[in-house]
Amino acid sequence: MNILxxxxxxxxxxxxxxxxxxxxxxxxxxxxxxxxxxxxxESFSDVIGDYxxxxxxxxxxxxxxSKMQIPxxxxxxxxxxxxxxxxxxxxxxxFLEIEEGTIEDFLSKDIYKNSEGIRVCWKNYDDNxxxxxxxxxxxxxxxxxxxxxxxxxxKISKIILKGGLSNIKFHPYPGGEHGILIKCKVVxxxxxxxxxxxxxxxxxxxxxxxxxxxxxxxxxxxxxxKIKRGYPHVGEELCKKMLNFDSFWGYNKKTKEKEExxxxxxxNKSEI
Numbered sequence: 001m002n003i004l005x006x007x008x009x010x011x012x013x014x015x016x017x018x019x020x021x022x023x024x025x026x027x028x029x030x031x032x033x034x035x036x037x038x039x040x041x042e043s044f045s046d047v048i049g050d051y052x053x054x055x056x057x058x059x060x061x062x063x064x065x066s067k068m069q070i071p072x073x074x075x076x077x078x079x080x081x082x083x084x085x086x087x088x089x090x091x092x093x094x095f096l097e098i099e100e101g102t103i104e105d106f107l108s109k110d111i112y113k114n115s116e117g118i119r120v121c122w123k124n125y126d127d128n129x130x131x132x133x134x135x136x137x138x139x140x141x142x143x144x145x146x147x148x149x150x151x152x153x154x155k156i157s158k159i160i161l162k163g164g165l166s167n168i169k170f171h172p173y174p175g176g177e178h179g180i181l182i183k184c185k186v187v188x189x190x191x192x193x194x195x196x197x198x199x200x201x202x203x204x205x206x207x208x209x210x211x212x213x214x215x216x217x218x219x220x221x222x223x224x225x226k227i228k229r230g231y232p233h234v235g236e237e238l239c240k241k242m243l244n245f246d247s248f249w250g251y252n253k254k255t256k257e258k259e260e261x262x263x264x265x266x267x268n269k270s271e272i
Contacts, residue, residue, distance in 0.1 A: 001104045002163075003027070004084040006076040008034040008062070008069050011229045012092045013042045014138040019092045020048050020057060027102035031057045032080065034072040039064040069231075070176040074169070081163045088120075088160040089179050095140065095212040096120065106209045107160070111191025116165055116184050119157035119194055121205045122213040127252045131261050132220035140214045147251065154204045158211055159186070175199060177231075215251060219258050222248050223265050 005028050009016060023031060031051075035044055044052070044059060051057040060075075062068050073089050080087060086107050090096065098106045112118055124147035125140075147153060159179025161168060169182040178199035186196040189208045194201065216222045227243050245262075252258075 001086070001107065002029045002084045003103055003107065004030050004032055004076075004080055004087045006032045006034075006073060006080075006087055006089050007091060008036050008072045009044070009092050010036040010038075011042065011225060013044065013047050014225070015092050015140075016044060017047050018139055019095065020051050022095050024051075024056060026096065026098055027104050029084065030055070032060065032076050033057050034060045034062050034068065034076075036062050036065065036068055036072075070170050070172055073176070073179075077161065077168050077170075081161075081165060081168070084163045086160055086162055088158075090158055090211065093140075093214045093217075094122075094158065095214075096209060097123070097212050098209050099207060103209075109191070109208065112187060114185075115187040115191070116162050116168075117179070117181070117186040117196070118160045119179070119186055119188050119199070119201060120160060121189065121201055121210050122154055122156045122158070123206055123210045124151065124153050124213045124215060124251070127216065127218050129253065129255070130218045131258055132218055138221075140212070140217075143214055143217065149204060152200070153251075155201045157188070157199050157201050159199075216248055219248070219252075219261060220265070223262070 005023050012019075020031060033044065037043070041063070044057075048057055052059055060072070062072060076089075077087060088096065096103065100106075107118075125143040126145050126147055128143050128145050130142060157178065159181075161179070161184070165184075167183050170176040171180040171182060180199055181196050184196045186194045188194050188201055189205045189210070216226060230243065
């Protein structure tokens with residue numbers, strides 16, 4: 001079985017090696033990586049050059065472009081759907097966890113045989129009350145505490161699509177980045193039919209497979225990396241409304257120590 005993971009990424013050099021290692025380990029055939037860094041920004045070849053040279057990671061250049069996530073997803077499916085049996089559309093902060101076996105074992109289950117796409121649920125992790133990066137350790141293994149199981153965030157899903165389909169068209173508005181499709185026969189990880197126009201599942205499903213999601217990480221990383229990076233599916237102004245401290249505190253416990261550290265970042269004129 002040939003399996004591709006499609007991703008668009010920017011300013012992820014501190015994280016992408018661990019992410020690529022993970023998908024290689026669970027049995028993915030290739031990764032199609034859309035390089036959305038600034039024209040003069042960092043280069044993925046500096047940290048995953050060996051994977052690029054071996055052909056495991058296929059790099060597509062969209063450097064300096066904006067609002068590219070959904071167009072890149074469409075481009076990837078159009079170009080590669082006849083070469084791969086399945087294509088997953090995930091971000092660098094999303095790690096697909098297989099309950100048993102490899103990704104091929106998961107996708108080979110009879111309950112997905114007649115589907116065109118599978119919706120995989122987020123399993124969200126908070127900041128573990130870590131405030132900043134220590135010792136240049138950017139690994140997601142720092143975060144072990146799962147967000148409240150009843151949180152609506154844990155019903156959000158991303159998509160894995162079957163290859164060889166002629167009807168796949170991603171919606172061009174926000175939601176398309178979660179794999180909202182114009183027309184597709186989609187199931188959840190239990191193999192039950194799901195409305196393809198919604199990325200919100202009727203219930204949290206952490207069975208068969210799920211996506212460990214490390215959305216904000218530490219306060220330091222949120223301010224100095226994520227806010228500056230933004231989201232690749234919306235413009236700068238909308239991104240400012242979406243990436244704010246209310247959203248961070250919605251995921252993570254507000255403490256006096258964190259608030260004091262945030263003030264030092266502001267005093268140091270970090271962009272927030």
